[in-house]
Amino acid sequence: MAQNREYFLRKMHSLLGVIPVGLFIIVHFGVNYFSTRGEAEYNQAVNFMENLPFRYTMEIFIIFLPILFHAIYGIYIAFQARHNTNNFSYFRNWMFRFQRISGIIVLIFMAWHVWETRIAAAMGQEVNFDMMANIVENPVALIAYIIGIVSTTFHFANGLWSFGITWGITVSPRSQQISTYVTLGVFLALTYVGVASILAFV
Amino acid sequence: MSEKTIRLIITRQKDQDGKSYKEEFELPYRENMNVISALMEIRRNPYNAQGEETTAVSWEASCLEEVCGACSMVINGKPRQSCTALVDQLEQPIRLEPMRTFPVVRDLVVDRSRMFDSLKRVKAWVPIDGTYDLGPGPRMPEAKRQWAYELSKCMTCGVCLEACPNVNDKSEFIGPAALSQVRLFNAHPTGAMHKAERLNTLMDGDGGLSNCGNSQNCVQACPKGIPLTTSIAALNRDTTLQSFKNFFGSDNNF
Ligand code: HEM
Ligand code: SF4
Ligand code: FES
Numbered sequence: 001m002a003q004n005r006e007y008f009l010r011k012m013h014s015l016l017g018v019i020p021v022g023l024f025i026i027v028h029f030g031v032n033y034f035s036t037r038g039e040a041e042y043n044q045a046v047n048f049m050e051n052l053p054f055r056y057t058m059e060i061f062i063i064f065l066p067i068l069f070h071a072i073y074g075i076y077i078a079f080q081a082r083h084n085t086n087n088f089s090y091f092r093n094w095m096f097r098f099q100r101i102s103g104i105i106v107l108i109f110m111a112w113h114v115w116e117t118r119i120a121a122a123m124g125q126e127v128n129f130d131m132m133a134n135i136v137e138n139p140v141a142l143i144a145y146i147i148g149i150v151s152t153t154f155h156f157a158n159g160l161w162s163f164g165i166t167w168g169i170t171v172s173p174r175s176q177q178i179s180t181y182v183t184l185g186v187f188l189a190l191t192y193v194g195v196a197s198i199l200a201f202v
Numbered sequence: 203m204s205e206k207t208i209r210l211i212i213t214r215q216k217d218q219d220g221k222s223y224k225e226e227f228e229l230p231y232r233e234n235m236n237v238i239s240a241l242m243e244i245r246r247n248p249y250n251a252q253g254e255e256t257t258a259v260s261w262e263a264s265c266l267e268e269v270c271g272a273c274s275m276v277i278n279g280k281p282r283q284s285c286t287a288l289v290d291q292l293e294q295p296i297r298l299e300p301m302r303t304f305p306v307v308r309d310l311v312v313d314r315s316r317m318f319d320s321l322k323r324v325k326a327w328v329p330i331d332g333t334y335d336l337g338p339g340p341r342m343p344e345a346k347r348q349w350a351y352e353l354s355k356c357m358t359c360g361v362c363l364e365a366c367p368n369v370n371d372k373s374e375f376i377g378p379a380a381l382s383q384v385r386l387f388n389a390h391p392t393g394a395m396h397k398a399e400r401l402n403t404l405m406d407g408d409g410g411l412s413n414c415g416n417s418q419n420c421v422q423a424c425p426k427g428i429p430l431t432t433s434i435a436a437l438n439r440d441t442t443l444q445s446f447k448n449f450f451g452s453d454n455n456f
Contacts, residue, residue, distance in 0.1 A: 007405040007445070010412035081415065082370040087279040088419045096367060096417035162416045165431075168439025172432060 010043050014166040016066040017159050024063050025156055029193045030142045035200035039129040042200075046127055067110070095158050102155040109148030132201045142202065147193035157187035206231035208238060209251070209295035212259055214309045222306070225259075226251040226295070237277060237298065237414035238263050241310075260309040268425060271359025275310045276301055281364035283425055284310075299319035317358050318352060319338040324403050339392035346389070353386040353433065355426040360418035362430060369448040372385040374409025378420040381411055382433035388440070399456050411437055 034045040052058065078100040085093050116135060122129045136142040163184040164170035170179045207228050215222040229243045238261075245258040263273035266285045273284045276299040278292060289296065304312035312388040321327075331337060342350070356379055363369045363377040384400045387393035404411040411434070420430040447455045 003407065004405040004410075004445075005258060005404075006408050007410060007412045007441075011442075011445075080368045080370075080413075082372070082374045084365070084367050084419070088365055088422070090422055092416065092418035093367070096415055099415075160383070165435045166412075166438055167440050168435060168437075171435040171439060173429070176431075176435070192347055195221075 008075060010077075011166070012133040013070055014163055015075070016070045017156075017161050020062045021066050021070055022156050022160065026190070029190055032197040033193050034176075035129065035132070035197050042129045044124060046129075050127065071103075071107050071110075075107070078103055083200065095161075099155060099158050102151040105147065106155050107169070109144065109151065112144070113148065129201070132198075136198060136201045142198070145198050146195060149198060150191055153187055153190040153194055157183045157190065160186060208235070208240060210244075211297045212293045212309070213297075213299040214259065215300070215306050217308055218305060225256060231289075233355075237275075237287040237289065237292075237296065238266065238273060239299075240283070240289060240296070247286065250326055257284070260311045262311050269357055271314075271357035271361075274289075274301060274312075274359045274361055274364075275299065276364065281361040281423060283359065283361075286425075301360055303364045303366075303369055304360060312360070314358065314360050317360055317363070317377070317379060320376050321358070321383060322386045323376070324380050325400055326380060326383040326387055328387060329396060330389055330392065342391055342440075347357060348388055350389055350442065352426075353382055353389075353428060355427065356428055361423050361425060365419040365423035367417050367419065368413055368415050375413035375414060376409050378414075378424075378430040378434065379438055381414075382428055382430050385433040385437055395456075397440075398444060398447075399411040401437075401441050405441055405445060411441055 021024060031045050032050055077129045081096070081100060083097050083100075092175050117131070120131075125131065136145060161170075161176075161179050165176065166180050170176045207233050210227045210229070210230050212225050212227065220453055227249075227450045229240055231238070231356055241259055245404055248256050248258045250256045261273065261275070261284065263285055264270040265272070268283045268286045271283070273423050274281060275284050276282075276297075277284060277287050278297050281301050284298075298310060299317055300306045300310045300312050302312075304314055304316065306452070328339075330339075358379060360379070362379055368375045381404065384404060388397045390399055414434050416431070418431050421428075421432075450456050
């Protein structure tokens with residue numbers, strides 16, 4: 001371990017992006033989708049999540065710490081690149097660039113989102129349908145939410161594609177091509193779920 | 203005499219620490235010129251487009267048939283070999299720049315030492331030295347030899363490093379070329395005897411295999427069509443297994 005610290009950190013960064021953070025995002029989006037079924041069902045779902053056993057332990061170890069590590073190390077990785085899409089305007093080079101841009105957007109969005117919801121809740125505000133409805137009443141906030149959601153789904157889906165390579169799952173060009181289509185599907189599906197959920201509050 | 207001329211804009215630099223500047227040249231057109239012959243013309247007649255006498259532009263070349271890699275430079279924004287860059291196929295003015303991923307020695311000449319150091323770091327050779335004759339090594343299946351031949355075409359030209367957004371002054375990343383060589387030598391029946399050692403060098407220290415961010419520019423840029431991104435993914439698989447063996451212990455770890 002002493003010698004291969006960087007290798008270990010990179011592999012951790014990759015793993016944590018999918019397990020648990022990616023899985024958390026899927027659950028989070030899934031629960032949010034209750035908003036499309038109306039206020040009562042949404043509040044019930046939120047209530048269920050809020051009262052899960054081991055809530056704080058899970059929040060810390062499945063959500064907070066993994067995201068914190070992935071985000072901090074992710075910023076370090078992102079600023080190591082010198083982008084050259086001007087001269088090499090290939091699809092994958094653009095995805096490489098967008099992966100880094102979307103990571104930064106997700107970071108900013110998430111800080112704001114957590115401040116307005118989770119921190120507010122910790123300060124005693126009740127989390128429910130009205131809370132979100134009040135936030136997205138402001139069209140600027142709604143647009144920020146949509147940008148944040150799409151950045152997250154892109155970052156996760158494209159990250160899933162490179163995760164396959166990082167762990168040596170998709171080795172051949174053909175497997176990577178198929179993986180591009182599969183992760184595109186993941187992106188479209190999650191984006192639909194996310195955007196439909198937020199629009200339901202409007 | 204034909205009126206036709208070709209125009210070049212060359213990014214020049216006097217020495218390692220010199221400031222870079224652009225100089226324009228206009229040369230009489232000849233048929234079937236490549237960038238090297240244009241540079242030779244400047245050397246013969248070192249006057250710039252303004253008609254002022256200037257120093258001849260420095261550049262490197264050796265094989266003139268795209269197998270040595272020495273003549274690599276950035277031509278119209280893309281790194282490639284100048285010996286196979288045909289003037290008739292290039293948009294004018296032709297812009298020549300050094301591959302600035304490497305230290306510029308002078309004008310278009312760069313120092314690619316880091317690539318050769320990388321080959322040493324990953325032990326990109328088949329060790330056969332011993333105190334006695336080891337005899338002939340195991341045979342390689344013909345189909346595998348043909349596959350390995352493609353990987354062995356690398357001429358250490360540096361184009362893939364120049365194309366990679368993660369190879370730069372802010373990162374230690376070793377770059378695609380040396381990585382793919384590890385795959386080549388690990389596939390060799392005698393080279394495979396040091397497989398674990400080579401894989402460990404890719405995981406040790408900073409700037410190893412895991413620094414790849416999958417922009418996949420390298421595979422598009424490589425003039426030899428080497429499947430660099432396939433090599434990188436295959437090495438990711440090998441190092442993942444190797445790291446598990448290292449961590450959990452294995453009775454089959456070499
Ligand atoms: C909070 C701010 C975040 C930043 C700054 C960030 C940054 C990055 C960067 C720079 C990469 C590229 C790594 C590479 O290619 O070597 C990356 C990969 C990845 N990210 Fe994030 N990220 C963030 C949040 C997230 C979130 C919320 C998720 C989950 C939905 C996520 C999932 C992933 C995945 C799966 C990968 C691919 C890992 C791999 O290539 O093996 N990231 N992240
Ligand atoms: S892999 Fe291709 S681009 Fe890279 S150094 Fe070798 S020949 Fe040049
Ligand atoms: S001179 Fe050898 S590759 Fe161009």
